[in-house]
Amino acid sequence: MKRAIILLLSMLVFAAGCGEEEAAETSKEEPVEKEEVQEKDEKQEKTETDWWKKEVESYQLANLPRELVDLEKELVIKEGMYSGNSYDVSAAKDKLNEMPTDAEEAELESAILQLIREDYHQEVETFVTFDPTVQINQDSPNEEVDKPTTETAMSTTHFAILLDASGSMNAISDGTSRMELAKEAIGDFIKILPENSTVSLRVYGHEGTGTDEDKEKSCKSTETLYNGEMNQGKISKALDGVSPAGWTPIANALKESEKDIPENASNAIVYVVSDGIETCDGDPVAEAEKLNKQGVQPIINIIGFQVDDEAQKLLKKVAEAGRGEFTYAGNKQDLDEYWQEEYNRMQTAWEEWQQEGMKKADEISEQLMEQAEETGRSIMDKSDQEFEREEELINYLTNEREMENADNLWSKFYERSTTIWSYGYDNQTKNWGEAYENGNDAWRYFYETGNEKWTEFYNKMN
Known part of the structure; x- marks a missing residue:
């Protein structure tokens, strides 16, 4: 019994000794870990406080025309x-x-x-x-003018003249046929067109006769007699060969006139000279709307030569559909006055264009x-x-x-x-x-x- 007690005490003393050694070892390791943590915190704090060493961000500029110096x-x-x-x-x-x-x-x-x-x-x-270009987007009376360039210098206004050559143009007025009066007025108009403009002369209804048998042939007839730079001699010669003949296919002529406008034309004005309404079952109002929406969106002016009241109403609708004007001409003097008004309009338009552009x-x-x-x-x-x-x-x-x-x-x-x-x-x-x-x-x-x-x-x- 005494031996057992002595053995138990010995074991307790041994166990206590081992515990103290482990505690001592643990106490020796703790300061090392604390020093490492403290050193780490100091470094982090130093990094945060050394603000002058931080890299500064830059603004990012997008879509620049060149690299920054x-x-x-x-x-x-x-x-x-x-x-x-x-x-x-x-x-x-x-x-x-x-x-x-x-x-x-x-x-x-x-x-x-x-x-x-x-x-x-x-x-x-x-x-x-920064772009120091003075860019001015302004339509001129005769050409698209932004800034003078080779392209705009080559662009022109195109004047498309559609002449009615139906049989009714043979009617005599003041001792002269309507056709001869129209030709003379067109010739005077061409004389004063801008030198860099282009002109086309198209006739319609110039084939066949006014009979029912020739209606189909005549209604299909429309032809460009001249298309090019303004040349009074050549245009007058082309006009000389026109003789009144058949029906009045205004719609067909408007439809085909789109082909007469050059690709480099900056704008176009279509003049339809007619002494009557559409007689070929076409729809000139619809064709005028279509033409006005094509390419350079030409304006369509109608000159009704000695037309009656009914024809005036119908031709006005055609002009309105083409964003143009209808003008009644009762004789050669009326035609001349119409062209004179056109010249005055162009002159005034150029003056307004000039003033607006300079401003x-x-x-x-x-x-x-x-x-x-x-x-x-x-x-x-x-x-x-x-x-x-x-x-x-x-x-x-x-x-x-x-x-x-x-x-x-x-x-x-x-x-x-x-x-x-x-x-x-x-x-x-x-x-x-x-x-x-x-x-x-x-x-x-x-x-x-x-x-x-x-x-x-x-x-x-x-």
């Missing part, structure tokens, strides 16, 4: 926390106080910029995408110049403001915190400010000048072209 890449870096109207010199100094006294010059430079760097990204985007040229040019002026001024003002604040913070670092590595910062920031200021000034001057010159070119184009066209019509009318 190095200076522009610098200018699209996001603004500092105390830039612009958010400037707080006390708060900025407090942030600088977080930096060690022996901070490197590059770190100090980065810190100041992260505090008060101005936001230039919108101005940079404006200059990089738009001035307005667009001034808007572009103002944009260039304001953008450049904004960059220069921000550069000056940024440098003033940089100087204030540099003085604080050198005088109050006595940081030796801040001694050369002034020259660095002065060079930065000068470079940015020059970027704003140079681009402002360049873009302003180009907008001014382009505005002058566009203004002169409308002035000179308008005068030339107006004089051209004036000389031909007198």
